[in-house]
Amino acid sequence: MVTNAISAALTCVGPGDGFEVRRVLRRKPAAGEIEVAVAAASVNPIDVRRAQGYGRRLLSLVGAGRFPMVLGNDVAGTVSAVGNNAGAFKIGDLVFGVKPPSVEGTHASHVLVKAAHMLSAPRGWDLQALAALPYSFVTMWLAVRDAGLTRQNAAGKKVLIHGAAGGLGTLALQMLSRWGSQVTAIARPPDFAACRQAGAAEVVDSSVKPFATLSRAFDATLNFAAWEDDLSLLGCLRGGALGHATTVHPLLANFDELGWLRGALKTFSDKRSHRAALPKGTQNYAWTAFRPDAAALQELRQSVEHQRDGLSIGLRTPLASAGQAFDHVRSRQRGRALILPE
Known part of the structure; x- marks a missing residue:
């Protein structure tokens, strides 16, 4: 140099x-x-x-x-x-x-x-x-894992993705459909075709109260869209579900707005109230944040080598x-x- x-x-x-x-x-x-x-x-x-x-x-x-x-x-x-x-x-x-x-x-x-x-x-x-790809893929993969989904158990599982047309959602649709999951995407009508192309089995319109049409039938839910909808997504899980993960949680904002002590207390309160809303027997609830992860990078390597996701x-x-x-x-x-x- x-x-x-x-x-x-x-x-x-x-x-x-x-x-x-x-x-x-x-x-x-x-x-x-x-x-x-x-x-x-x-x-x-x-x-x-x-x-x-x-x-x-x-x-x-x-x-x-x-x-x-x-x-x-x-x-x-x-x-x-x-x-x-x-x-x-x-x-x-x-x-x-x-x-x-x-x-x-x-x-x-x-x-x-x-x-x-x-x-x-x-x-x-x-x-x-x-x-x-790397930041979005790694963050998506961590959320999928945090919700309890793996390559080994994903086949046949019903998964609901909020924010399915964004970068994280698109990659999740591609990967989970390849793993054999039955994925429902929540997105706007102009994005329906792209969601189906990425692997969605069903698409729900995000602009017309989407959760009113969904029952407690899902094994896992992923929130890539809005923290305000997190409790509604939890209401779509069946009893004994694998779990839920969100990447749009208020962790950083809580500390920005409230300082160290009140921010920590607010974060604890938010998590506790949402965990309490989980259906009985649900195994996982997580606020996912990006970090480099060796297993996620290995999955990304395999994906691009086989020209699968993009x-x-x-x-x-x-x-x-x-x-x-x-x-x-x-x-x-x-x-x-x-x-x-x-």
Whole structure:
């Protein structure tokens, strides 16, 4: 690696204060790390919210709460430097993967990542398009597992997915239908066809009181849409169900809005009241949060190697125009938004 080499980084200046492309010194990879020359990094809804200050209090515990910060949790590109004990990766390898929440995220021309959180890019895939998958896939897989579903037990299970047309929902439809589950999707009418194509056996209109038409018949429910609907989803579980997981819980917001003590008490109260609403014998209830996970990454590896799952790309924009990508996600436009350093 060239001494004093420079990276361009999309820097979020402060809560709601917008972005600047800043030049920063590239550091040598530490043991277990590789440096990736970024081909693309995706913008996820959590990035849009963190740019406004969301989650600062709790994320400060892992060094991810201070401004200015570089956002982004998934990436695809080319290995440009390798630290000691970084596995089999070598300079020039094409890779994709994830990075935990930090203030040195993947919205940059070069990024340091743990080798254990990266996968080799398979032949036949658009390298940029691979950047849209890791964060969403890992988060989805964790939620599916938290709800009690596995490859071994999913066949024949009735699963209800709220927010089925989003990134997490689409990937869950693809994976669970492949595992043999009978999946019902809650989505808007313009997204019905896409949900069926992704694997939904049935689609319910989210705009006309969807829970009024659903009975307590489901083995598992997944909430990728709205915390306000969580109790309604619990009401769709049968007695003795596998369980429920939500990725739209108020954990970070509770601490942001109420501070450490009251935030902890509110979180405990929210979880207790929702657990109390579970049908008798339900085994699992979870608030799922993203984190790199070896088993999830292995499932992602198998998925892309067999060209099974994917997400459509709605926007590709250079680093200097990255605000467009954030606007794309904020306004919930179709397809994933990618930032390209060049």
